[in-house]
Amino acid sequence: MSRKSSLDAVFQTGPLPVASSPSGPLEASNGPEDVGAPRLEASNAPTAPAPAPRIRSGALAAMGSALEHLASRAEVAEQIETGSAIVELNAELLDGSFVADRVSDATDPTLEALVVSIRDSGQQVPILVRPHPSRNGRYQIAYGHRRARACRTLGTTVRAVIRPLSDAELVVAQGKENLDRRNLSYIERAFFALRLEALTFPRDVICAAMGVHKPDVSNYITVARTIPEHVVAAIGPAPKAGGPRWRALADQIKTAPPNKVDQILIDPTFQARPTDDRFVALLEALTPKAAARKAEVWKDEAGRKLARIERAEQRFTLSLDEKLEPAFGDYLLSRLPEILAAFKAGKE
Template identity: 50%
Template sequence: MASLWLSQTAAQDGAVVELDPNLCDPSAVADRVPDTTDAAFNAFVEQVREEGQHTPILVRRHPEAVGRYEIAYGSRRTRAARAIGVPVRAIVRELSDRELIIAQGSENLAREDLSYIERAHFARNMELAGIDRETILKAMGVHRPDLVNYLAIAEAIPAPVLSAIGPAPKIGRPRWLTLADRIKSAPASQVDAALASSDLAGKTSDERFAAVLAALSAVRKPPRRARVETLKNSKGLKYASVERNATGLRVTVEDAAEPGFGDYLADRIPEILAAFRADKA
């Protein structure tokens, strides 16, 4: 009988009703990055348990599943209600896909706990879902250059990295850029090792970010010392030096010992190259 009552009441658009949280599905465009170590969520659950749910969530009737609802905003409140085992207070409205996305984005802007990477993640997910740029801009409440920055960061952080780190609430754009650069320059095996490291166990999301960033720090090899070979003529005078390093070879001719040899050598470089290629053929 309870489910029937909820269904009938929910038919009144705009009214605050109580819904079974198990019938409420997240928006198809995810904005949250899951974090199993989110102590703040556990505290939020206890607050809802003691004080009740202060603000209703916003849902629409699910466009593809009869009897279910799609959340525009309030996924966290829904999760808390599900964890406690109580109904979730909700407003049911008829919303188009665009209206749902804009409502979801507007709620995101008002939430201080949504991290930088979650905002970038939300923007990227909207783009992947085929949402047009104007709608994304309106949902995010940002200017076009800001959106470009969000999308670039989200694209540069692979899904396994984001999953291992989580939302990292205290990490802003500059440090995510640093991590993106290190991921780009590091071999895949180093990235995999960083994500599988036992150093991540038991750490908060921000601490996991720091651990992965440290693990991907470029190990700078000391510069290879150049090898210099001295060439002397039959009189024991140095007429040239040959310097070999990591990038190539350099020949320096001493004009005083062998006047004109430098010009002679420079003029014959093309034929020396031709002879070299002929020998390799």
């Protein structure tokens, strides 16, 4: 969108926001016909002292008023264009980023908390948008999707900064905001990297957006390619599950029997759990269980149950009944080096 068309979208439906004195914010005086038009809230631009009143008449007065209006309009336009002003936008004019970075979670309690916070205290931090590149009069969110969603739920306008961002600038701003404010979970970061790659962004842009090095990006993309997107959607963001466990889940999904994963996902008890519990449930259901073995009992020549042997994966446990042979344990322990040496010699 050109600079002219983006500014036309800002001013097309309402009167010019009027600046107050330096001690007060810039307020927009929009009537009912201004629904959807951005309203200027604040600016860092200085306000010139009011000139002494002058007596004008006829055409000169009309021309002077028109020039003052155009000068004020140009000043406000410059503030909006450079992102030095915070405006209020109709939430219905906002579209999401062209690359998703969040995994939706119907059980997420933090969204309701955000709605309550904005309802009680207002939207404290503005979002960042750009004029939509293909839809005149609309805006595309770089970051602040949850804040915009909360404002839409409340039916309020959204405080925003408008900047003319390229695609690469938008995704870098989007990624850095997530690093600075609310970190994405591991799987959200993995799919963010995969989607950026699918959009043919070079690796250096992906690294800048995610704040990581190229090997990390490769690991993220490998996991995201292995775990189907519908599985991630069913689990949710699972913020407590780090990279090692997501990689373990990816390995189990590759070897899981056909339809086993989907059968777990559609279980109502699975769906009712919080997102981190859903992750644990799926990983445990897919992880093979070690075959249980009964404990063995070793008897001496007299038939006494002198030792108990338990075997598990890579573990051998020997328990002695010291009531029957109180000194045998210490004797066996002292002979372990000799026994181990004999064992090794027999393997040669």
